[in-house]
Amino acid sequence: MFEQLMENVLQPVPASVCVVYLDDILVHTSTCTAALTNLRTVFELIAKANLRLNPVKCSLFRRQTSFLEHVVSKRGVSSDPAKVEAVEKWQLPTSTGEVRSFLGLASYYRRFITGFANIARPLHQLTEKGQRFTRSPASQDAFDRLRKALITAPVLAIPEMKRSARCFSG
Numbered sequence: 001m002f003e004q005l006m007e008n009v010l011q012p013v014p015a016s017v018c019v020v021y022l023d024d025i026l027v028h029t030s031t032c033t034a035a036l037t038n039l040r041t042v043f044e045l046i047a048k049a050n051l052r053l054n055p056v057k058c059s060l061f062r063r064q065t066s067f068l069e070h071v072v073s074k075r076g077v078s079s080d081p082a083k084v085e086a087v088e089k090w091q092l093p094t095s096t097g098e099v100r101s102f103l104g105l106a107s108y109y110r111r112f113i114t115g116f117a118n119i120a121r122p123l124h125q126l127t128e129k130g131q132r133f134t135r136s137p138a139s140q141d142a143f144d145r146l147r148k149a150l151i152t153a154p155v156l157a158i159p160e161m162k163r164s165a166r167c168f169s170g
Contacts, residue, residue, distance in 0.1 A: 009049040013041055019067075026067050030074075035061065069108065076157040079109050079150065087150045092143060096133050099126045106146050112153035114168075119145050 006020045017038050019026040027042055029035045039060070046053060059065060064073035069080045083105065093099040103123055110116040122138040123146070125131065159165060 005049075009045050009051065010042060012045065013038065018042060021068055024067065026065070026072070028072065032061070073155075076155045078155045079112060079153045083109070084151055084153070087147055090147060092135075092140070093123075093126075096127055096131075099123050099133075099139075102143070102146075103127070106150060109150055109153060112156065113146065113149040116146075119149070 003020060003022050006023075006025065010018055010020060010025070013027075017027060017029060019028075025042065027035070027038050029038055043053075064071060066072075066080060069083060071078045071080060087105065090102060093102055103120060106113075106116075106120065113119065119142055122136065122142040126133060126135070126139055
């Protein structure tokens with residue numbers, strides 16, 4: 001409900017500049033001048049809607065910030081270091097519930113892992129209804145590969161729209 005309200009209030013601001021998720025707002029730009037302009041617009045729209053921001057929760061003019069369990073910076077988007085640390089400490093799952101928990105975290109960061117679905121398939125098979133939990137070399141390998149991929153996940157660059165790009169899927 002609040003997210004819908006904020007999306008309506010901030011609708012005049014392009015999505016390429018302002019992202020709203022639940023009660024979080026991320027305004028991102030490449031220059032200080034653009035930041036001032038965009039923040040002024042956002043603040044004016046919020047005031048016009050008779051809404052208030054909590055200054056304690058506002059973080060302005062950051063070169064890097066955490067947003068939705070990701071770190072957003074000039075370089076791009078990367079995994080939250082706290083989540084990477086949790087993955088480093090993650091032990092081999094010994095139950096269906098533990099596999100589901102690991103897959104939940106891994107799936108959240110799937111865009112950082114090329115071929116995620118194929119790598120994770122043996123682990124997903126362990127969670128199928130009626131399936132007895134029996135680890136296999138394939139599920140062990142899948143866990144190890146996903147864990148390593150999450151720990152060494154790249155920074156995903158923000159696309160430069162004026163340059164050509166190649167798109168890969170799979």
